[in-house]
Amino acid sequence: MKRTFYVWMIMIGITLFYSCKNEVKSGGDKKVTTENKIRQQEDGSISLKVDKAECYQDMSNPSSNTAEWSVLISKSGRFNVWLSSATKDTTNLQYKNAVMLSILDSRIEALPACDKVVHNSNEVNFPYFRADSFMGSLYIKDTGLYNIQVISEKIIPENLISSSNQSSAEYNSRLLSVSLTPTTR
Secondary structure (H helix, E strand, O other), X not given: OHHHHXXXXXXXXXXXXXXXXXXXXXXXXXXXXXXXXXXXXXXXXXXXXXXXXXXXXXXXXXXXXXXXXXXXXXXXXXEEEEEXXXXXXXXXXXXXXXXXXXXXXXXXXXXXXXXEEXXXXXXXXXXXXXXXXXXXXXXXXXXXXXXXXXEOOOOOOHHHHHHOOOOOHHHOEEEEEEEEXXXXX
């Protein structure tokens, strides 16, 4: 009886060991591995670039444009959320709607305003400037794998900007990235 029990335990252990090494499928047919996930940095900050996100654009209704990242969070806590935009006019970022960021049940919304201009940023080329906007703070309770989603009309594909007329007012600003930095007290 004991021998049968030990054989079954070993078989279950081997099965679990091999199943944990296999790739996980998520959402359609796209394979998700730990290499595809964004990892939290050692200092606790998380940097999410729009050009590295899974993006969904609806040019007939751009207010529902979405960028989504799969992020592995190793340090939970309260985070300040900053948006970085490429803009031609730092006095008016021209966001028509509030930007919404959601992580599980936590959600924050804000209409971006230029809180800080980053000079000589290598993320943008002339005639654009990088403008950072404070969105607010949110609390992430547990560690683990999270899908972080941002919805904004300023999630614009790079090919539309490069192929459009440079004087087009609708492309005077676009969302570049989202940063989550841990708060300290």
